Amino acid sequence: MPDKQHQYSVKVTWTGNQGSGTSGHRAYSRDHRIEAEGKASVIDGSSDPSFRGDPARWNPEDLLLASLSACHKLWYLGLCASAGVIVQAYEDNAEGAMLEQADGAGQFTSVVLRPQVTLAPGSDLDKARQLHHAAHEKCFIARSVNFPVSHEPQLRIASAD
Template sequence: MAEKLHHYQVALEWQGNLGVGTRDYRSYAREFTVNGAAGKTLNGSADPAFLGKETCWNPEELLLASISACHQLWYLHLCADAGLCVVKYSDNPVATMDEKSGKFISAELRPAVTLTPEGDPALAQSLHELAHSKCYIANSLAFDISIKGSVSNTPA
């Protein structure tokens, strides 16, 4: 079977020249824009701990959002294949980065799933592990990602 490769491209542009460039660590802003296909724009900056702008997405948040979104998309796909009808899905993931080592050391997904009344919560819960094993983003990372999800049914 031939390989099926997916290619991605974005354009990142630094917006933080305050008139003197990177003359010193505090002489420039960390803001940037990322432009993708179909005119999508994302406003980014560094983590505020590194002089970034709090109202912009930082790379660390984007990494965590990517993990969460990839898991969610696989999970919904697997639920549909299994005949489980998900009517609500939310996640409030957290991650920890060790500044000294310069690496993320862990992430925890906390998906909350609501099924229709006839949905099987045990099956729905078990599909998180399979979704995690299929997630392209999680498979590309070198730190532990745990899943502590909850599943409930809507009232009959």
């Protein structure tokens, strides 16, 4: 199958002008809205609270972590469906580490995905665990970042009630 190019577009609108624009670092809010054509919801964003952001809003770091987690989950569920592994529940408690340098620049240094997966009775735990490795190898977002993304899945078989 030949390679295919995919295009994505979003609109980010700064909503934090408090009357004097960016006349000073404390003169404006970091608030913004993220939207895309055809999407029902708008995401209210800001910067991380340590960078004068609103802690009640999503920040770019949160969204990067969520993208990595969701991409892995989607690949994992699809691979499980193809392999006959029945997933009944999936929840990830992902964590990321970002290093801020003295000049204010920074970068993520690592992300750990910690999916808790409940499988149907009779499921093959070894196969289910191997599929996490395959999902990691295929995840578009994980393949696009320049820091390590690891996964520590916790798998359990549901009781046959």
